[in-house]
Amino acid sequence: MLAVALLLAAWGPAVQPVRAQSDVPTQVRRILEKMTPEERVGQLFLVSFKGRQTGPSSPIYDLIVNHHVGGVVLRAANDNFTGPDGTVGDTYQLINGLQKNAWSSSQMELVNTATSSVYTPQFIPLFVGISQDGDGPPYDQILNGLTPLPNQMAIGSTWDPNLAQSVGATLGQELSALGFNLLFGPSLDVLDVVQAETGEDLGTRTFGGDPYWVGEMGKAYISGLHTGSNHRLAVIAKNFPGRGGSDRPPQEEVATVRKSLEQLKQIELAPFFAVTGSAPNEEAKADGLLASHIRYQGFQGNIRATTRPVSFDPAAFEQIMGLPQFQSWRNQGGIVISDDLGSQAVRRFFDPTGQAFDARQVARSAFLAGNDVLYLDNFIASGDADTYTTIVRTLEFFATKYREDVVFAQRVDASVARILTIKLRMYGAFSLEATTPPVDRLGQVGKSQEVVFQVAQRAATLLSPDPTELNVSMPRPPDILDRIVFITETVSQQQCSQCTPQEFFPASALESAVLRLYGPNAGAQVINFKLSSFSFMDLWLLMNGGAPEKTETLAQELKLTDWVVFSFMNTNTARAESQALRQLLAERPDLVRNKRVIVFAFNAPYYLDATDISKLTAYYALYSKQPAFVDMAARLLFQEQTAVGALPVSVSGLGYDLITAMSPDPTQVIPLMIDLKPSESEAGVPAVPTQDQSTPELTPTPEPEPTFKVGDSLPLKTGVIYDHNRHPVPDGTVVRFLFTFGGDSSTVQQIETTTVQGVARAVYRIQSPGLMDIRVTSDPALVSTQLRLDVGAGQAAVVLEITPTSPTTPTVEPTETLTPTPQPTPAAEETSEPPAANAAGWLLAMGLAWGSGFGALYVGRRWLTPRWSLRLGLCVALGGLAAYALLLLVDAPQWRVEGLPFLRLVGFVGIGCLLGAGTAAAWRQLIRQRAQA
Template sequence: MQLGMLDSSRRTIAGVILAVAALVLSTFAVSTPEAQAAPEDDWVETTLASMTLEEKVGQLFMTHAYGTTADTQDPADVAANQELYGVDNAQELIDKYQVGGIIYFAWTNSVQNPDQIARLSNGIQDAALAQPSGVPSLVGIDQEGGIVARIGPPATQLPGNMALGAGRSASDAQTAAAINGDELSAMGINWNFAPVADVNVNPANPVIGVRSFSENPRLAATMTAAQTRGYTSAGVAGAAKHFPGHGDTATDSHTGLPVIDHTREEWEQLDRPPFQAAIDAGVPAIMSAHISVPALDPSGDPATLSEPIMTGILREELGYDGVVITDALDMAGASATYGNDRVPVLALKAGVDMLLMPPEFDVAYNAVLDAVESGELTEERIDTSVRRILTLKHDLGITDDPHVDPAQVPAHVGTPDHLATLQSITDRTTTLVRNHRDLLPLPAASPGRDDVLVTGWGVSTTQTVADKLVERGYDTTVVETGTNPDEATTRDVARQAKQHDLVVVTTNRAGLETQQGQAHLVNRLKRTRTPVVAVGVRDAYDVNQFKKVDAYLATYSYTAAALDSLVRVLVGELDPTGRLPVTIPRKNSQRALYPYGHGLEY
């Protein structure tokens, strides 16, 4: 009986009895459900308390391993793993270091097909559960959609962030993420490093570009929050990246350390909103950027290693207490200033929780252990990050059973419903930027007429466009010209163009200095007097490299769905409804050639 329920008229016992009653009350209070530790806290704290320092440090790392299976004996994969880690395969890597997670890439032979991926994931979980701590593994991937998709068909291919930005639908963005998450989860992948929350305000950005939703921070914030919710609904952790914002740089952090010269006020207005929106939407992870932002930290250190940014701004100002993971530490932006033994320690001191792909794994792992032994890092600091990592694993539900059923993969991956939904979403993103004299839509094909030359970038891209035109009765010739066609190729294609009724030319980053041949090709084609339809199949900005072509469309990616939408727009089966999510500036100018929000319809 609770003491608080006793009637005051009956409390006539001596004070000593009251003291005893108070003791009973306190004992009861501790045992009530409200005062008991939550199941999550109980598992996390019990597991953490049982772990050795070496096991805790292992949890701080995510890296890659070569092989189609966790116990691969393929000679090439074994040789690659031996060179990196001194082990044969992922199973031995986990045995040696008790790593907290494994990340998949095509070049590590991790993602050959959905069934193989599911079995690899199960093998990784078997190895993780066999460790003394019995903690399951995070399995991560960069399956952003569009131009960044580690798993190809039959997995459903998302249209990519900038395409979704062109569609302007938060509902579509959330649905796309939910479909992506459902398919990843079926393959045993529980962490997707998406969405990209960077606001791409620099058309020359070499590393973000169409991976961003928009140059508009409000649109980027809306889409980032929507995709965060989509991944969460599918039981997959998302990761907003790359904090504090990688959208305004002309340097690739894979090859150097970009410097973002935004003022603090500009950062608040441009870069912060999508990350704040992700946090407000409950994003379970944020990935740091290897960029220097002097207005946020004048030291010049990359944000990944910056305590003022990772702790002062992200943790304290934005109030974020989820997992923070670095971008890959083998990128030049991370190692430009400090050695491979210092970067992991400095990242942890800055406030990061998880260390992704250090270039010398054994050096990094032992550097963290040595830092604890020397007192530079305390074990309490390690516990703080491990606690967040364990909480993420518990919240994902993988602490009960992390395995997946390979037999169920076909019921989730690349299903007709998923493909149809993503096609419908993609159909709302294709953007008609220019349509001189209403060249588009094309008239219906007729025998002996409408001979189309399909040329430009992309062997598969040009052939796919041509095949879809043939299906609709057009005669086509395909001449793929590569990323930087030379003068002889350009002359030959222009000569052929004169023999055709129409030219469709695809471009991919024609504004790059090393790919100017694409722009020369389009401009030469324009001089043939044969009507020219140019298509930017990646960056919408390409159009500022051309003299005024007859028509220009932006698809933002070259997925099968994007090319299907493109051809249906060309022939009038689909009305283009996408709107530019970025401003296209004039060449060598800040003035707008086509403004944000521009888009034509039929």
């Protein structure tokens, strides 16, 4: 524990001095020595408040000025934001006003009620926190004005830490421009258990289901947050120690997970290790952790023993924080913030009857468990009038406890020292100017859409079928003659209770994107009157006997349409309409039979099962509903772009297992080479002499190949080993270097090592002369480059590379379209066969004529009787054939186009088809006139 002296005698004789420890930074110690118990205790609390009033008559003003709370959290549910217009500017002013309140308390003299002495509080900037998970509602607090960033699963599906860093930098820059200096995020939960049937799982609020890659993306995202905010944003990674395996929402009830500490270290805790003690640099290191209220059964190996919620269990908390990665990070000033102590889950745990919620003891328990900061939202004790009353009483209770209990005071001082360290790290010195960002930075907020579109392009994933089968089931995009019905699971939200409701994902979202990109003003691939949009509620009413006036239009459109395109979120028992797609596929497949059915998942990709997916033409995951992802869906539908993302979680309905997907691809040939590092001479490898840099060489001297003899160490490394999705395998993947001697495959030695950034290394000491073959495997990848070294007694030899035999299972590569090189065509003699008369010309003419005939028959069915549509098709085909026959009679040099021998054929047949169509029209008109006569 850190401790600081309480040497101010004016605070009263009840306060015992506390010995200061040397590991407290000097600047922190000086600030802390001047703080009263009330000021110290206040720093422990992070509170929320209702509305936007921050003046002297408001409760939040009193909590900041007179009770010295250390921070506030802004939430949409508390009406802290305006909208949809002016959200950014109003938020900037609100935060500026809150910091001015903290500053104003340092400009006045206060009376210590315990001693009647007068003192002036110090200015300590507030933490101003927010949770902004991406993807708009329901998990973003600010819904307007900021760049519409994607959720974490969309980022995770790109498998690109650079994009994670770019998104983090955008969010960090924009939040800090508004004045925020604390972010609850990112989530480092590992989604290893999917609760798709309830719709209450983590969904898209996680980077994925593999602990290594969640850690890698988390490090990059946190680096971006720090650099984007110019290191003025405290990043609080959540939800420590991990709730990816929980089976219920944490706000409603404390979840219980059956895992031991050893299991937690392998999965849940691994990403948190990556951003604390194992972080590669300060930018990638989280400033704090948000401790969730979650219980563990079998935590210490006894499956019959269950912890209290970790955020309230000192023994479990201490055991976790005692792990080396967390201990070193904690010693460097890392803080732990409790999750909301006023949540329904906490109330139900401590007060199952709803009769006696003792808020002060709950806060004390959370603090003594090990949390440095206590987050209070809707925190109200039984019998209290409001949250303000409860918070004031809790602060007073802590201050009294501080004066009376030296051990408690030491714990408070240690936590306050960590808090002050982080605030000083952000601002250098405490002044109002330092905490107020320049107002001109607001002009850059909301202007980073390019990075969002990059994520959308890289994230989009084809779930079913595979690309080869898709070319068969969906050989072409919709065209101008096709009807398309869009059915969308809509999302609406308000920025505040009095704000205008907004449609963030309206029923017409995808149709609007299609018209903008492919409509009459953008290439005319589709026309307005052939597109129609409906909501999932409309479909649910149709499926469940809704009023005919509300369902008749949809039923008629489904009957006539060629394409049905669903924009799908998730399934949730609380929203009956969310089940409409699955109900349609299960109960009324006739409504979409013989139609192309496309599903775009704008949320997590695992809500449909294998039977549902088997009934679809194509199933794509977009993960996020932000506008750039809707545009990407439109481009996928019209086959302008292909889906290149890869699933970051297991999906049972697809038979996709993430662990298998991230294992080495068995179809690859693993590169194997000599590891010519700068330290190779230290390993016994003869160093290659370097040229004198002061004397320039016009012709560089070729470097000699290294040679090895008995007694030397042979340094080896692989190239990058790829998984099934062509990404580098996770760190820690097992690799075996195999050594065969004298050509006898029965005598094999091996060195087992693991990968770092997809590459494995090993060093082998040559012990005896003779022939040695070296190869490498990483199950299930068993083929590699082979190295051969034939060392003679007392002689050095060069390592030779042997080309390996290709793996049994060939790698499926995209089909490459080759462009033939144009060859000069000799001029045809007058006596040569006319091009139209050869086999190619005949086939082309037949295809054009009969193809046009069948096309006319198909189109005619929409407006004509079956008999007349047949007549139309025959007339068109016969007209084309007649024109081809005429061409054979008159085919002469003057009709031929140089370099395009078949152009006149196409022209003749096309004109004949049009004349045939005209003949059919005249015939039909003649029949009508006779009938009228």
